[in-house]
Amino acid sequence: MSEYIATPDMNCMTEKDRNLVYEPAEDTFLLLDALQKDSENIRNRRPTVVLEVGCGSGVVSVFLSELLGKSHPAHILCTDINPAATNLARRLSFHNGQQVQPVLTDLVSCFGDQLNSKVDLLLFNPPYVVTPSQEVGISDISASWAGGVDGREVLDRFLPHVEKLLSSNGVFYLVAIKENKIEEIQEHLRKFGLSMSLVMDRRSGPEHLMVLRFERLHVALLCNGD
Numbered sequence: 001m002s003e004y005i006a007t008p009d010m011n012c013m014t015e016k017d018r019n020l021v022y023e024p025a026e027d028t029f030l031l032l033d034a035l036q037k038d039s040e041n042i043r044n045r046r047p048t049v050v051l052e053v054g055c056g057s058g059v060v061s062v063f064l065s066e067l068l069g070k071s072h073p074a075h076i077l078c079t080d081i082n083p084a085a086t087n088l089a090r091r092l093s094f095h096n097g098q099q100v101q102p103v104l105t106d107l108v109s110c111f112g113d114q115l116n117s118k119v120d121l122l123l124f125n126p127p128y129v130v131t132p133s134q135e136v137g138i139s140d141i142s143a144s145w146a147g148g149v150d151g152r153e154v155l156d157r158f159l160p161h162v163e164k165l166l167s168s169n170g171v172f173y174l175v176a177i178k179e180n181k182i183e184e185i186q187e188h189l190r191k192f193g194l195s196m197s198l199v200m201d202r203r204s205g206p207e208h209l210m211v212l213r214f215e216r217l218h219v220a221l222l223c224n225g226d
């Protein structure tokens with residue numbers, strides 16, 4: 001039985017933050033539950049570089065920092081396109097005594113090639129809601145949900161980076177809903193040698209939320225007891 005990790009203390013999130021930054025919701029909590037479920041597997045991989053794209057409040061990165069703890073210290077980076085989000089993530093990390101480093105950027109563009117083949121743990125809870133394309137790409141709170149066609153416009157720009165970023169035993173956790181056409185995402189990453197498994201799913205109102213895990217096939221066979 002793996003040790004239970006509490007949700008980070010969110011008391012530093014102010015009313016102003018709530019108007020500007022995505023507040024942890026069902027999708028966030030599903031991702032935290034999936035990471036808790038996979039916690040032994042994650043620790044056993046001994047990740048040294050962790051990167052969360054689209055960190056919002058920073059709660060997922062701070063949770064991971066707590067999950068890895070002092071026994072498995074890792075460099076935890078997270079990005080967001082919304083300056084209010086990176087600002088809050090920095091405060092949340094400090095408030096919880098962790099050392100997450102938020103970076104304001106579009107996806108992972110500020111890193112150039114620097115993180116190629118170095119990321120052991122990659123995460124993205126993207127804006128996945130199907131919306132008109134015109135709503136995509138604004139760097140305020142609407143960037144939290146506006147996913148454009150099939151809810152995939154932001155994710156599709158990120159997918160080509162996934163295999164390049166992952167280290168040889170790296171793993172990518174992705175939040176998605178059925179409308180995102182999961183089999184197309186699976187096929188896209190399969191072409192780069194990454195295999196997909198479903199870690200957890202949950203119905204929340206009209207949404208069927210899923211947490212998917214992608215990793216190189218040989219690693220999937222070696223590391224997962226499931």
Ligand SMILES: C[S@@+](CC[C@H](N)C(=O)[O-])C[C@H]1O[C@@H](n2cnc3c(N)ncnc32)[C@H](O)[C@@H]1O
Nearest residue numbers: 028054055056080081082106107125127143144
């Ligand atoms: C569904 S929210 C998830 C927030 C947080 N990770 C969570 O699970 O609660 C999606 C996040 O992605 C960010 N985002 C959207 N487009 C982005 C982009 N092009 N680059 C970086 N972050 C982006 C949004 O600002 C938002 O914070």
